[in-house]
Amino acid sequence: MYRVGIVGYGTVGSGVAELLIKNKDVIKEKTGIDISLNAVLDKDWTRERPFNIDDNLRANSFEDLLDKSDIVVELIGGVNIAKDIIEKAMENKKHVVSANKHLLALHGKELIEKAYKYGVGFEFEASVGGGIPIIKALKEGLVANRINYIHGILNGTTNYILTRMLDDGMDFDIALKEAQSLGYAEQDPTFDIEGIDAAHKITILASIAYGGHINFKDVYIEGISNINLLDVELGRELGYTIKLLAVAKSTNNELEVRVHPAFIKSQEQMSKVSGVYNAILIDGDFVGKTLLYGKGAGSKPTASAVVSDIVDIAKHSGRSFLAFNKSLKINKNFYTRYYIRFEVEDKIGVLASITNVFAKYGISIASVLQKEMVCKVAKKENSLIVPLVILTHKAYELDVSKAIEEIKNLSVVKEKPVLIRLEEE
Numbered sequence: 001m002y003r004v005g006i007v008g009y010g011t012v013g014s015g016v017a018e019l020l021i022k023n024k025d026v027i028k029e030k031t032g033i034d035i036s037l038n039a040v041l042d043k044d045w046t047r048e049r050p051f052n053i054d055d056n057l058r059a060n061s062f063e064d065l066l067d068k069s070d071i072v073v074e075l076i077g078g079v080n081i082a083k084d085i086i087e088k089a090m091e092n093k094k095h096v097v098s099a100n101k102h103l104l105a106l107h108g109k110e111l112i113e114k115a116y117k118y119g120v121g122f123e124f125e126a127s128v129g130g131g132i133p134i135i136k137a138l139k140e141g142l143v144a145n146r147i148n149y150i151h152g153i154l155n156g157t158t159n160y161i162l163t164r165m166l167d168d169g170m171d172f173d174i175a176l177k178e179a180q181s182l183g184y185a186e187q188d189p190t191f192d193i194e195g196i197d198a199a200h201k202i203t204i205l206a207s208i209a210y211g212g213h214i215n216f217k218d219v220y221i222e223g224i225s226n227i228n229l230l231d232v233e234l235g236r237e238l239g240y241t242i243k244l245l246a247v248a249k250s251t252n253n254e255l256e257v258r259v260h261p262a263f264i265k266s267q268e269q270m271s272k273v274s275g276v277y278n279a280i281l282i283d284g285d286f287v288g289k290t291l292l293y294g295k296g297a298g299s300k301p302t303a304s305a306v307v308s309d310i311v312d313i314a315k316h317s318g319r320s321f322l323a324f325n326k327s328l329k330i331n332k333n334f335y336t337r338y339y340i341r342f343e344v345e346d347k348i349g350v351l352a353s354i355t356n357v358f359a360k361y362g363i364s365i366a367s368v369l370q371k372e373m374v375c376k377v378a379k380k381e382n383s384l385i386v387p388l389v390i391l392t393h394k395a396y397e398l399d400v401s402k403a404i405e406e407i408k409n410l411s412v413v414k415e416k417p418v419l420i421r422l423e424e425e
């Protein structure tokens with residue numbers, strides 16, 4: 001018999017309570033273990049909840065909840081107080097489950113070490129991919145593989161916005177407002193649209209897949225707030241779909257860990273992941289490619305992952321599998337393909353002047369698209385400004401940055417070039 005205490009009775013907390021109460025018998029039948037919700041703590045009980053619990057389950061204080069629990073489930077979010085709660089629970093020999101990606105990405109190593117020190121379990125399946133059992137897949141089913149790369153669509157809000165832009169020609173700002181009105185985006189959407197939420201998640205996945213600690217500050221993060229419809233449409237014309245992609249990739253004993261908008265070939269399965277869904281593609285040396293797909297957020301899917309952790313702890317008496325002890329070296333000179341759009345004067349020799357710079361830096365061009373479409377008329381030169389798109393073969397990020405810096409200064413180039421990486425399976 002395991003007693004569970006939930007701290008934070010919000011979206012996920014109420015889903016976890018509902019699942020533990022409604023499916024208690026299902027869990028007992030499948031595992032033989034009795035898991036019982038015994039205490040819930042929240043700051044404010046006046047608010048309406050989607051699922052109501054008996055008043056006698058409400059804890060009076062954190063100490064009261066600790067007394068009544070074997071497994072403490074932290075579901076308040078944020079960093080400082082949540083970390084405090086988890087550490088106090090561990091010090092009191094309580095197992096801990098959390099869904100807190102922000103906290104895990106910053107302090108995962110410290111908390112895992114603390115769990116080892118106090119001999120308690122610490123699980124956090126719901127911190128990545130909501131209901132998708134991705135962490136268990138990496139640390140159990142795929143544990144024997146060297147992971148070549150992970151590609152993730154890990155943030156439903158941005159995927160919803162990009163899907164609306166792509167399918168319905170909606171501008172970014174309008175799609176964001178719609179996502180907010182539907183409850184898919186927070187009133188302050190910064191963490192989602194600037195890629196920070198996805199970066200927290202890929203940091204956790206890369207730490208597990210590559211068995212070490214990643215300094216979150218080393219993760220490259222670029223969001224979708226500067227994506228405009230023209231690039232979404234030009235990309236589609238070239239056979240690509242835009243996504244906010246989280247990438248972890250092993251190259252020569254170093255790791256690339258990055259989040260940025262990326263074009264994916266429209267026939268690849270990842271490009272078809274639309275709306276608020278999440279997907280994670282893992283390429284392992286023995287298993288090959290494996291794709292996991294599902295609801296990346298929401299009360300019930302997330303509760304499903306949290307309760308699977310509770311059951312796991314109960315089944316294994318809290319023994320954790322993870323070791324985050326070695327420090328992983330991060331490589332920032334990515335090696336990938338690029339879509340680069342310039343706004344150039346429509347006159348003879350422009351293409352040659354740009355391709356010469358690419359050649360100088362050893363960047364090979366895969367295709368060029370120049371549209372008979374006027375962006376604007378440059379008043380001074382009285383000439384037409386048109387978009388020119390170049391797709392490169394694989395190249396090093398540093399070489400591409402240098403080439404773009406040089407091309408930006410050519411007199412025929414009128415605006416800051418747009419760069420979107422292309423990722424291939």
Ligand SMILES: NC(=O)c1ccc[n+]([C@@H]2O[C@H](COP(=O)([O-])OP(=O)(O)OC[C@H]3O[C@@H](n4cnc5c(N)ncnc54)[C@H](OP(=O)(O)O)[C@@H]3O)[C@@H](O)[C@H]2O)c1
Pocket residue numbers: 007008009010011012013041042043044074075076077078081099100101102126127130296297298299302
């Ligand atoms: N929502 C999802 O779909 C989802 C998916 C995956 C992971 N997660 C993660 O799950 C965690 C919880 O998210 P959520 O969406 O459930 O958040 P939420 O709806 O805001 O719920 C958090 C609850 O905790 C309460 N709380 C805050 N500080 C507290 C404290 N010191 N003591 C007791 N209660 C406190 C809050 O009360 P007040 O509202 O009064 O502050 C609120 O009721 C976060 O780490 C989040 O990143 C969420």
